[in-house]
Amino acid sequence: DIQMTQSPSTLSASVGDRVTITCRASQSISSWLAWYQQKPGKAPKLLIYKASSLESGVPSRFSGSGSGTEFTLTISSLQPDDFATYYCQQYNSYWGAFGQGTKVEIK
Amino acid sequence: EVQLVQSGAEVKKPGESLKISCKGSGYSFTSYWIGWVRQMPGKGLEWMGIIYPGDSDTRYSPSFQGQVTISADKSISTAYLQWSSLKASDTAMYYCARIRGSGKFDYWGQGTLVTVSS
Numbered sequence: 317d318i319q320m321t322q323s324p325s326t327l328s329a330s331v332g333d334r335v336t337i338t339c340r341a342s343q344s345i346s347s348w349l350a351w352y353q354q355k356p357g358k359a360p361k362l363l364i365y366k367a368s369s370l371e372s373g374v375p376s377r378f379s380g381s382g383s384g385t386e387f388t389l390t391i392s393s394l395q396p397d398d399f400a401t402y403y404c405q406q407y408n409s410y411w412g413a414f415g416q417g418t419k420v421e422i423k
Numbered sequence: 424e425v426q427l428v429q430s431g432a433e434v435k436k437p438g439e440s441l442k443i444s445c446k447g448s449g450y451s452f453t454s455y456w457i458g459w460v461r462q463m464p465g466k467g468l469e470w471m472g473i474i475y476p477g478d479s480d481t482r483y484s485p486s487f488q489g490q491v492t493i494s495a496d497k498s499i500s501t502a503y504l505q506w507s508s509l510k511a512s513d514t515a516m517y518y519c520a521r522i523r524g525s526g527k528f529d530y531w532g533q534g535t536l537v538t539v540s541s
Contacts, residue, residue, distance in 0.1 A: 317485065350527040352468075359518055359531035360460075360468065371529070403468050407526025410456060410473055410482060417467040 318342050318406055322415035328423040335391040337418045339404035344384045348408040351380055351389045354417075355400045363402075364389065394420070425449040427457075427519055427532035434538045435509050442505035443535045445519030452500035453477040456522035459493060459504045462534075463515045473522060474502055509539045 319342040329335050339349065347367040352360035362371045364380035367387055377392040391398055399422055404415040430444040445457065458473040472483035476495040483493070495502045502519055517535050520528035 348525065352528075354468075359520075359534055360528070361531075362527060362529050365524070365527045405468075405470070405527070407524075410522065410526050412458070412470040412526050413484075414460075414468040414470060 318345060318411075318413055320404055320406055320413050320415040322402075322404055322418050324418060325416065326419045326421060328421045329394050330423045331394055331396060333394045333423075335394050335398075335420060337389045337402055337404075337420075339382075339387045339389070339415050341385045341387075341406055345406045345408055347383045348406055349380070349382070349387050350405045350407060351378075352403045352405065353398075353400045354403065360403065391420075425521065425530045427521060427530055429517075429519060429532040429535045432536040432538070434540070436541055437509060437511055437539055439509050439539075440505070440507050441509055441537065442503050443517060443537065445502045445504075445532050447500045447502070447521065450521070453497050457495065457502040458520050458522055458528060459491075459502075460518045460520060460528070461487075461515045462518065471504075471517075476500075476502065509537075511539050511541075513537060514539045 321340045323338050349367045351364040354360040368380045379390045401417045401419045426448045428446045453476050456473045459471040461469040471487045472493050474481045474493045476497045492505045519532040521530040523529040
C-alpha cells in the first residue's frame with residue numbers, strides 16, 4: 317500500500333502569512349494527488365487535483381505543486397476562512413489513501 | 424445541482440447490524456464511482472472503499488475488507504455501507520463522496536454519525 321505522510325501536523329500562522337504544507341508518498345504517484353480542506357463538523361472540500369489543478373470556485377491563493385513522491389500545498393496569503401485542517405490524498409486507478417492531516421491554527 | 428444526501432445518525436449496540444445510505448441526485452448516478460470515507464472522533468480521513476453503481480464493481484481498502492460491505496441500488500440512485508456485527512471501534516462519522524476522474528472526491532455527503540455503545 318502507498319502511505320502518505322504530511323508535515324507539519326499542526327501549523328500556527330497569522331492572517332496574511334504564506335503557508336506551505338508538505339505531503340510525501342511512500343512511492344511515486346506521478347501527479348495523482350488531491351488536497352482537501354475540512355472545517356469542524358463539515359465534510360471535506362476538494363481544493364486541488366492532479367497535484368496542481370485548482371478546483372472550480374476555489375480561491376487562487378491556493379496552489380499545489382510537485383510530482384513523484386513530494387508535493388506541496390501553498391496558501392499565498394492566509395485568510396480568516398482558511399483556518400482548517402488540510403488533507404492530501406493519493407489516487408490512482410480508483411485506489412486512494414489520505415495523509416494524516418495538517419491543522420492550520422491562528423497564531 | 425449535484426447532491427449526495429446521507430441517512431441520519433445511528434446509535435447501536437455492539438453486535439448489531441447496520442446499513443447506512445447515500446442518495447445521489449443531479450447527475451448520472453450510474454456513471455460515477457462512489458466512495459466511503461471514515462473519520463473516527465478527532466482523527467483523520469480513512470479511505471474505505473468504492474463502488475461503481477453502473478455494474479456494482481466494488482473495491483475495498485485492505486483495512487476494511489471483510490469488515491464492511493459496500494453496495495448500490497441504481498434504480499433508486501443510492502449507495503450503501505453496511506456492517507453485520509458492529510464494534511465499539513466502528514464509532515465514527517462516515518462520509519460518501521462522488522469520484523471524478525480516477526479517484527478524487529469532488530462532491531461529498533453531509534456525513535452519517537454512527538455511535539456504537541453498550
